[in-house]
Amino acid sequence: MVRSIPIPFIALVGLLLAVDGMVAWLASATVWGWGIPWAVGTGLLLGAFLSRLGIRKSVAFAAALVVLIALCAIIYVKGEVIGAFKLDSITAILLFLGLFVGEVGVGIASVLTGRASAQGANFWVYVVSALxxxxVLNYLTNRHVRTTYDITQAQLESLSDQTxxxxxxxxxxxxxxxFIRDSDPNRxxxxxxxxKYAAAxxxxxFEFVDPDKYPDIAARENINPNDITIIVKCEDRRELVLGPEERDLTTAIIKVTRPGQKRIYFSMWHQERTLEGEMGMLANLLRQLNYATAPLKLIDSDVPPDCAVLVIPGPKAPFAPVEISRIERYLAEGGSALVLLDPDSIETGLExxxxxWGVVVHPNMVIERQRGLVPYAGGLYMGEQQSMYARAMKYEPSHAIVADLESKxxxxxxxxxxxxxxTGANPTLACTGTPIxxxxxxxxxxxxEVKEALRNPRQxxxxxxxxxxxxxxxxxxTAPPSVSTGVEGAKTRLVVVGDADFATDRVVSQERGNVDFMLNCITWLSEDEDLITIHSREPGYKPIVMTASQGTFMFLFCVWRYPAMVFVAGLLIWWYRRSRGPGKDN
Amino acid sequence: MKGTWTVFVKELRSYVHSPVAYVMAFVFLILCGYFFQDAMNFLNRYTTDYPMRYQQAQQMRRDPPPPPNVDIVVIRRTYSVMAFLLTFIMPILTMRLYSEEYRNGTIELLFTSPVTPGQTLAGKFLASFALYAGILVLTLNFVVFAYLYAEEGVRPDTGLILSCYLGLLFLGASFISVGVFASALTENQIVAAVVSFSVLLMFLVIGAAADYVGNYSAAEFLRYLAVNGHADSFLRGVISLRDIVYYITFIGFMLLLTNRVLESRRWRL
Known part of the structure; x- marks a missing residue:
């Protein structure tokens, strides 16, 4: 053992160099930055291994030198030979393991059988080799094995099913x-x-880039080094991740891998809500989801063939017959439309x-009535209040648009x-529909009495x-198109909502669910169901219910009686042994 | 194997007959029991207040408060505290393993007996581990209470509880391997306990220090070194192969080191 100590050390140096090469490669260093240490390390390992096989050291290291030169030549000629690099790094590690088994493993085995000293084993060789x-084992596991099992029922630590x-x-x-600084606590x-994504x-x-260390990359990607910025790239497409949540990241991946850009048309000239005005927030979100938006004057032209969804956001004026016929034709040919009809709108013709399609628009308005804390004169008081603001907590759980809102x-x-x-299925159109x-x-x-109520809201x-x-x-x-379009699987999709205010900036900023609902409507209508809002898993309702006496019992048992029982048992055993005197316990 | 079993039985008997194990189990159970009942009472109050908090949030148009959840508030919190307490308990449980043999002079008998140092080490390690596992079994009363007072149909997560115990077993075994090593270094039990405690504390500090290291790779490296950090995923219900490999290699390395120390002492006798 002692006479062959230099061989393990050479092997160790070789391994360290090879690992150094790997680390440098992972840190995106230049090919020379990682290639040289890796090649030298591999050569040394090979030399050590050949020497261990009984070949003369000079021959072994000559062979190693040849390998080293050959590897350097490959790197020089082929540049970043990443595939070969991976293969040879693993080969290098295997070589070292073989050496370890041969050189040090024998020593360990002899230690376990109690004959170590007879062979004069060196303490530090064992320690360093074992370390x-x-x-190496930890490095390999970290690098190549990402197996994790979330064995909880709620799967809180796992990605959502949609992701x-x-x-x-x-x-x-x-x-x-x-793009996150190394020192950032969020990293x-x-x-x-x-x-978790990479494991899936x-x-x-993925890679982390510290904008302070690599300002050139930050400048190339046009990012602000003071903000955390995440960019997803696929082929020549690039998407910005909008937030730290799972939904943001998954949405960006979906967008960057989805071919083409769909166009959503918003009808105008009937006093509808406008994208530039009341619905600015929604327009921004749609753009982030890679949708193009455009206004549409139905009086001038048909619904364009590239229209993925036609949105009619709360018209206040009636549609002309020609416009109605154009909408009808668009829907009959398998188009998708989102119709938002306020209660204060007059008969628009869209009813x-x-x-x-079996949808009934009622000439009424919902009045909410509740008893509880109500704001009044700068304070909160108990009382009954009538309000035109109605909240929804109940949805159709089987429908894709609202399934997630219901479950969450x-x-x-x-x-x-x-x-x-x-109303139910229409036999002429074979519609299927559901209130959601x-x-x-x-x-x-x-x-x-909607008009009176709107005129006097305090009434x-x-x-x-x-x-x-x-x-x-x-x-x-939904319904199959009544006019053949030649597109297989085409379906008319229609969503009608009895309010347009819910999608305006004023209401959206108050109810976070409104954004999800509106975007889910658009994505469902444009047949992008995989873009439907993704929510990460959240903890469920699992309460503890105790009476005061149960709480007292638990306190006494857990904090005193139970530990005391263990203590008393120990005391009795100790006293028993002491009373019997030493050496009588067997 | 027979030698290991003999040492295991002898060590376990010493533990059972020694008041130290009972005192430590007593202290450990009292502290864990206190934190457990505190978490249970907190969740009970939160459950009572939850409808009002929820209604207030709705009226104020804020996000709803997180729902009461026994897994997060009680199970995770209690077992995390347990993992922390092990740093203080384990050195005392393991301090006598070799130090006592040195002090009493029985180490010479051990070294000259047909039982090899490796078998002795395995027997002592397993005996400590068995005692520790026994103490962990005594904490199952927490699970019983959590099940009893949870609502029907929303009982604590069995997978999470199993994962927590698995993590505590790995963590405890790592701490025992450090304790055995420290005990093999000195004949003074107090010194052994202090050395063992210092090493464990160092690992705690390393994990905490990682948050203050500017370089990300260095911080990740420090985080990876910290023994306690690898129990975190277990305490969240996630079993990761990298953590298992870490614990096995850590325990293996510490035991190998102890074995070398014993070999070295053996030939100095």
Whole structure:
């Protein structure tokens, strides 16, 4: 053993150099930065191994030198030979392991059988070698094995089902750049989440870039070095990740891998809400989701063939017959439309259009009535209040648009909303539809004197004899196109909501669920179901309910009686042994 | 194997007959019991207040408060405290393993007996581990209470509880391997306990220091070195192969080191 000590040390130096090469490669150093130490290290390892096999040292190291020169030549000629690099690094580690088993393993075995000293084993050889093998094992596990099992029922530490499904379906290389400073306390959290993504698909890779260290990369990507910026790239496309949540990251991956850009048209000239005005926030979100938006004057032209979704956001004026016929033709040919109809709008003509898909637009308005803390004169007081603001907490759980809102208990809010119902299947169009959102509490009711109520918003209404809530305020319907378009699987998709205010900046900023609902409507209508809002897993309701006496019992038992029992048992055993005297316990 | 078993039985008997194990179990159970009942009472109060908090949040148009969750508030918190307490308990449980043999002079008998130092070491390590596992079994009363007072249909997560115990077993075994090593270094039990405690504290500090290191790779390296940090994923219900490999290599390395120390002492006798 002692006479062969230099060989393990040479091997160790070789290993360290090879590992250094690997680390440098991972840190995106130049090919010379990682290639040289790696090549030298591999050569040394090979020499050590050949020497161990009994070949003369001079021959062994001559062979190693040849390998070293050959590897350097390959690096020089081929540049970043990443595939070969990986292969040879693993070969180098295997060589070292073989050496370890041969050189040091024999020593360990002899230690375990008690004959170590007879062979004059060197303490430090064992320690350093054992440490080296521990380091290599840990390094390999970290680098190549990312197996984790979330064995909890709630799967709180796992990615959502939607994200996992998307990652499994990934067939293009997606690379993520996270521009975060090394010292940023948020970095470990991001790394933890990104590792989960990388574990879910081998097509997904990521790297952290400290903008202070690599200002050239930061400048090239046009990012602000003072902010955390995450960019996802796929082929020549690039997307900015908008936040730290799972939904932001998954959305960016979906966007960057999705071919083409879909166009959404917003009708105008009927006093609708405008994208530049009241719906600015929504327009911004749609752009972030890679949708193009454009206004549409139906009086001038047909619905364009590239229209993915036609949005009619709260018209206040009636549509001309030619416009109605154009909308009808668009829907009959398998188009998708989102129709938002406020209760204060007059007969727009759209009521009859949507009626053909089994959707009934009621001429009423939901009035919410609740008892509880109500704001008054700068304070909160108990009392009953009537309001035109109706919240929805109940959704159709089987429909893709609102399934997630239902399961997560996310509320949406509607200001001045009318009832929209579904009559049932229409035999001529073979429609299928369902009410998807139910707004208002059980004490809410619907009034038909809408104009008077809007003229005098403070007026109290009587609920006597009026239908009570919750009310269906949104309906989604689908039907095969009644006019053949030649597109296989084409379907008319229609969503009608009894309010347009819910998508305006004023209401959206109050109810976070409204953004999800509106975007889900658009993504469902444009057949981008995989873009439907993704929510990371959240802890559920798992309460503890104890009476005061149960709490006292638990306190006494856990903090005193139970430990005391263990203590008394120990005391008795100790006293028993002491009383018997030493040496009598057997 | 027979030699290991003999040492294991002898060591376990010494533990059972020694008041130290009972005193440590007593202190450990009292502290864990206190933190457990505190978490339970907190969650009970939070559960009572939750509807009002939820309603207030709705009226103020704020995000709803997080729902009461026994897994997060009680199970994770209690077992995290347990993992922390092990740093203080383990040195005392392991301090006598070799130090007592040195002080009593029985180490010579051990070295000259047919049982090899490796078998002795394995027997002592396993005996300490068995005692520690026994103490952990005594903490199952927390699980019983959490099940009893949880609502029907939303009982504590069994997977999380299993994962927590698995993590505590790995962490405890690592701490025992450090304790055995420290005990093999000196014949003074107090010194052994202090050395062992210092090493464990160093690992705690390393993990905490990682947050203040500017260089990310260095910080990750320090985080990886910290023994306690590897128990975190277990305490969240995630079993990771990298953590298992870390613990196995850590325990293996510490035991090998101890074995070398014993060999070295053996030939100095």
């Amino acid at each position: 080296a093998i521990a380091v 996992l499904a998307k990652m499994k379906g990934l067939r293009k290389d997606v690379h993520l750049f996270a 470990p959290g991001y790394a933890e989440m990104l590792k 698909s081998r097509y997904f890779t 009859n259009v949507v009626a053909r 208990g996310i509320a949406t809010g509607f200001y001045q909303v009318r009832e929209i119902t579904w 959102v139910f707004a208002g509490s059980r004490t809410s009711f619907a009034i038909t 109290a209404h009587s609920a006597e004899g009026k239908p009570s809530g919750p009310f269906s305020v949104a309906v989604a319907a």
